[in-house]
Amino acid sequence: MTSGYAQPALLVIDVQQGLDDPALGVRNNPEAEANIARLLSAWRQEELPIVHVQHNSVEPNSPLRPELPGHAFKEEARPLPGEKHFTKTVNSAFIGTGLQDYLEEEGITSLVIVGLTTDHCVSASTRMAADLGFTAMLIADATAAHGRVGYDGVTYSGEQIHRVNVVSLDGEFCRVLTSDEILLEIATTGDG
Amino acid sequence: MTSGYAQPALLVIDVQQGLDDPALGVRNNPEAEANIARLLSAWRQEELPIVHVQHNSVEPNSPLRPELPGHAFKEEARPLPGEKHFTKTVNSAFIGTGLQDYLEEEGITSLVIVGLTTDHCVSASTRMAADLGFTAMLIADATAAHGRVGYDGVTYSGEQIHRVNVVSLDGEFCRVLTSDEILLEIATTGDG
Numbered sequence: 001m002t003s004g005y006a007q008p009a010l011l012v013i014d015v016q017q018g019l020d021d022p023a024l025g026v027r028n029n030p031e032a033e034a035n036i037a038r039l040l041s042a043w044r045q046e047e048l049p050i051v052h053v054q055h056n057s058v059e060p061n062s063p064l065r066p067e068l069p070g071h072a073f074k075e076e077a078r079p080l081p082g083e084k085h086f087t088k089t090v091n092s093a094f095i096g097t098g099l100q101d102y103l104e105e106e107g108i109t110s111l112v113i114v115g116l117t118t119d120h121c122v123s124a125s126t127r128m129a130a131d132l133g134f135t136a137m138l139i140a141d142a143t144a145a146h147g148r149v150g151y152d153g154v155t156y157s158g159e160q161i162h163r164v165n166v167v168s169l170d171g172e173f174c175r176v177l178t179s180d181e182i183l184l185e186i187a188t189t190g191d192g
Numbered sequence: 193m194t195s196g197y198a199q200p201a202l203l204v205i206d207v208q209q210g211l212d213d214p215a216l217g218v219r220n221n222p223e224a225e226a227n228i229a230r231l232l233s234a235w236r237q238e239e240l241p242i243v244h245v246q247h248n249s250v251e252p253n254s255p256l257r258p259e260l261p262g263h264a265f266k267e268e269a270r271p272l273p274g275e276k277h278f279t280k281t282v283n284s285a286f287i288g289t290g291l292q293d294y295l296e297e298e299g300i301t302s303l304v305i306v307g308l309t310t311d312h313c314v315s316a317s318t319r320m321a322a323d324l325g326f327t328a329m330l331i332a333d334a335t336a337a338h339g340r341v342g343y344d345g346v347t348y349s350g351e352q353i354h355r356v357n358v359v360s361l362d363g364e365f366c367r368v369l370t371s372d373e374i375l376l377e378i379a380t381t382g383d384g
Contacts, residue, residue: 095320154355161359166343173316
């Protein structure tokens with residue numbers, strides 16, 4: 001990387017085993033974890049900043065309670081020693097954590113956002129990133145959502161929920177990219 | 193109202209004339225403004241707290257820039273003298289405003305949220321309300337969204353965007369109610 005380039009941090013949200021709980025519904029984007037692994041690998045190779053966020057649920061029935069096995073990171077997203085790691089108890093990675101202070105101290109102004117799930121913690125965190133003044137890039141194929149039956153009695157698939165949530169974020173809160181596109185941008189900037 | 197009851201504030205977000213700009217797309221829920229007017233009328237009659245939020249856009253092409261006519265409140269949602277009024281420059285009503293401090297000072301712990309638009313400022317504000325520890329109720333027929341073409345080239349109607357965004361908020365960040373349902377709750381609580 002060229003020094004002086006505003007280095008985008010990879011913000012990896014809640015890639016935890018408990019989100020495979022079948023009670024949460026059928027998910028879209030089964031390739032999300034493989035894409036997250038590719039991005040982590042590229043960020044490590046380029047020595048760009050990485051921030052891992054892990055959900056410590058305080059909900060009685062959540063598989064993400066810290067004492068449960070589902071709290072653990074998925075293999076594809078396990079932090080390496082020395083990588084920055086925040087825990088949170090609500091959806092937004094910016095509430096009750098030191099994330100904003102850390103990014104400002106490090107001079108990090110742009111975030112590449114991946115993880116789970118699109119419409120809950122990823123959307124909440126992307127919205128706050130933008131509203132707090134960070135440049136946010138959302139990697140649509142490195143995030144995923146669960147399907148469910150809505151308040152209106154209609155069944156929505158994970159793919160429908162994912163896509164509409166990304167559409168709602170796009171342009172207003174972030175730029176939407178694929179994993180291939182951001183990898184190309186990183187590589188190009190690094191060469192420059 | 194019974195004194196000592198934790199009085200829910202009506203949070204009215206961005207009901208401004210500029211959001212009728214045809215460039216924003218075709219909207220759903222044409223009855224949203226009439227429902228907002230009914231809710232405001234009930235809140236005033238019950239002397240429950242009301243908070244008006246108005247967007248002061250800093251975007252070059254936004255119809256909500258303070259110097260433009262579109263910045264004005266719609267007739268149905270015009271604040272009365274003495275009602276609380278915050279202005280904001282980003283999507284969330286909690287960022288860059290005194291809203292959180294005001295609610296805490298007033299002992300207000302629950303919010304009934306209405307306004308425009310479902311997937312942008314309403315969703316961002318509802319998410320933060322919940323993440324900051326407030327009890328949030330979203331009145332689905334007193335909010336609305338614009339249709340648009342997505343990042344995926346697919347055209348989404350305002351109704352589709354509205355519904356999926358409400359589905360994503362429901363249960364995770366808020367309870368979803370109709371205007372009739374919340375009016376009944378308010379009346380019942382007031383009688384008790």
